[in-house]
Structures are given as structure tokens and as C-alpha cells.
Amino acid sequence: MSAARYAAVDLGASSGRVVVGAVGPGELSLTEAHRFANRPVRLPTGLHWDVLDLYAGVLDGLRAAAEAAPVSVGVDGWAVDYGLLDSGGALLGNPHHYRDARTEGVAEAVRDRIGARRLYELTGLQFLPFNTVFQLAAERGAALGAADRLLLVPDLVNHWLTGAVGAELTNASTTGLLDVRTRTWSAELAAAVGLPLGLLPEPHAPGHRLGPLTGPAAEHTGLGAAEVVAVASHDTASAVVGVPATTASFGYLSCGTWSLAGLELPAPVLTDAAREANFTNELGLDGTTRFLRNIAGLWPLQESLRTWAAAGTPADLTALLRAAARAEPFAALLDLDDPVFLPPGDMPARIADYCRRTGQRPPPDRPALVRCVLESLALAHRAALRQAADLAGRDLDVVHLVGGGAHNALLCRLTCDALGLPLVAGPVEATALGNVLVQARADDRLGDLAGMRRLIAETQPLRRYEPEGDAGAWTAAERRVAELREAG
């Protein structure tokens, strides 16, 4: 059987891209067809996504992918954000960006009104101010009143490509509106934020066929013969599919703009301890639970690079990472859960302010700042994975770090040492691979999740790290971060 091709659309917070995956017996490879910028726009109404520009990028990408004659198309993207459509199908305004400040205060008020315990019992979700349920409570203006449908961003793209209306489950599970036990929308929670339940479309699982590309999408791309298949449309869910695990006792770090640190479990953990530790139970492929926690990830570093570039003094990241590897260890540390690191802005200034506020010397130069950010991230990885294992009653024998962070050898080294566990770095493209493999399975080319992962492990370049260095220094640093958190 020769290889078949699938087009994966992956929408990220700073860029989107379309890749073509080739899948055959013992064969799995990706070729990028098109990459485009995702530039959020600040309007008087807040921080928005330019979703039409993104969709234009998707169409151009699919047109470029058409040459490879893909059997199907799958779309994944970041979670929680949504578009509202009126009864004629028109988009009611540009979707808000989850880093917009409109949920400030609102999220806490809604949580306190419903009760943190009740929310967790129903949804199993970590408290993040931008969960869809809180964004809806913060909706101003007339859009919600005029809305007939709410579609999460990948579902919106699928709708424009095919006309189909639906809610893919892995992404629906991030909204704070899905009942974690029944996997249906919670009437109680929709009512609590004044959302008519009818706005939420019927959920479907990854692998569901949505139909062929139609209308302008088919015309523009030349892909009228291809079908759109729902993949694990939450990018993190696709990334977890793309983890090349070969044993059951693995932890994962999906590390890009965010780091998502956790375990794959057969069922949610809904204990008070899991809620208090702010762990989430999002849905994965084949009914699995993604028991994980959000960590700031590479965002503080990316925002620092952006700030320097905007000031006309861009950094050479490769040289900077080399210098950071030689910088003084544990000079300053950050609690990356501190809300000051969430919104866009001048991150180096914020890091310096944070250090002053917590009685630490601000990093004196860029390498020191990068060292501080990456050590803090490694410590957050350690804390989250150890806590996940503890809460789920599991032992870990290996950690997989997938996503863009796998490129960053210093981060991988620091994370491996902080955790004191073997770490397998890669694939960088775990999300796109997970997207492609779910399509290949819908095309009857693959079997279970373990088989998909075996194919990734056999075909993708991976790098293994073994822990080195002074374990005691990491324990001491962990204690310092805990103290910073308590003091903050």
C-alpha cells in the first residue's frame, strides 16, 4: 500500500500553517505547504483575532497543499476562543483573544457565584480567567443577543470550509461548559452565564467526517474532492496524540507558547486536591483524559524577543541561548503562574519589576534574563509533573517534551535535570502529526493510539536526555519559588 496524503491546518497564537502529511506502512513525513502570521489586533473593544485574515491564510495554504492531492483536511487550533454567528450565518464581530483583559474580575465573580467546587465537579476544568464560560459572562455589546450559534475557532474554520455545524469534543472540553462525565453541554452552566443552550452545537468526536469542501473554499483551493475530517481540534489534544510514548508511565510537556504539563489517564481526577492544585481534565483522543496544568511556557521569552525587536534591537536567539547556558544558575527565579506574565507587553520590564518586588536582583543582561525564564520554566515543569503523578497515583519513568520547545536544547537539559527523569525531546511537530494521524485513521490506515505513537517513535527524529548535575540545587530552587508564591 503506497502512502496517502492528508492536509493539516494548525492555527497557533503567533502563526498558522498548513502541512501535508504522508502516511504509509512504516512511513510518516510532513512537508510544510504554507505558513502565515497570526497578528492579533487591538481595537477599542479589546484584543481581537483577525479571523478573516487567518482564514485567508488557511485557504492559501490548502491551495498550496492541493498539489499533493490530500485525501482529507483536518483543522486544529488553540482552545477556548469562539466566533458568534447570526441565523443567516454571518459572523458577529471579530473573536476576542483569550489574553484580552475583559474577563478580569468577571471570571472570579462567576466562579464565586457558582462555587469553585461545583464548577470543578461539573467540568473538571482548571480555573483560567479566559475559559469560554467566563468570556461569555464578560461579553458586552449586542453580539450575544443576536447570535444563533457559537463556534470555537477550529469549528468555525470547518464550518466555512464545509457548511457543517458542530463542536469537536476535545476543544469543547476546554470551554467550561461541557459536563466532564456525560460529555454533553451543561444546561446548568449555560444558564449561569445567560447563554441560550441552543447556541452550542452538537458535539462530535475526533474522526467524525464533516463533508467535502464546498462553495468558495472548494473553488479557491481546488480541493473539491477532499473531505474535511474532525481531528482532535484542540491543538494540545493533537500534540498529546503526537507524543511518541512507547510505555504507559509517561508524562508529557507540550511546550510552545504555553507549556501543558500532565498525564494521559483513562478517567478524570475530580478530587478536591486536584481542584486546589488547579489541574484540568480535558478530553483526549478515544475518550482519554488529559490531566494537565497550563504553565506560561515560552510566552515570556517570545514576548521578550518581540519587545527587543520592536525597540529596534532584535536578539539572535541561537547566540542568546548559548550565552544563557553559560550564565549564572539560579540567580533570579520567577513564579510563572503570577498573572503579571499573562497579558502581552514589555516582558523584560515586567520581569525586572517582578524581581524587585520579590527582593531579587533583576537580570543584568539578556542572557541572564533568558536563563532566569528557562530555569523558572524548568521548575514549573518539575512541579506540575510531580504533582500530576501524585494526584493521579502514578509513577513516571520518562517525560516527553514535544512542540517548539523541543528545539531548545537548554530548556530540555534544564527540564530533564529539574525533573530527575529521562526526557525524550521531540517531535517539534507533534501537533501536526497528531492531526495527520487522526485523519489517516479515519481513512482506515491506522489502528489504535498506541500504534499511532509507535509509528511516530519509529519515524521521527527524537533526542534523549538523561538527568545530570546537582539534584539538591533544584530542590533548593523549588523551595525559593514556593516562597515567592506565598509572598506574592
Ligand code: LFR
Ligand atoms: C495551547 C492552548 C492551550 C490553551 C491555550 C489557550 O496552544 O491551546 O492548551 O489553554 O492555548 O487557548
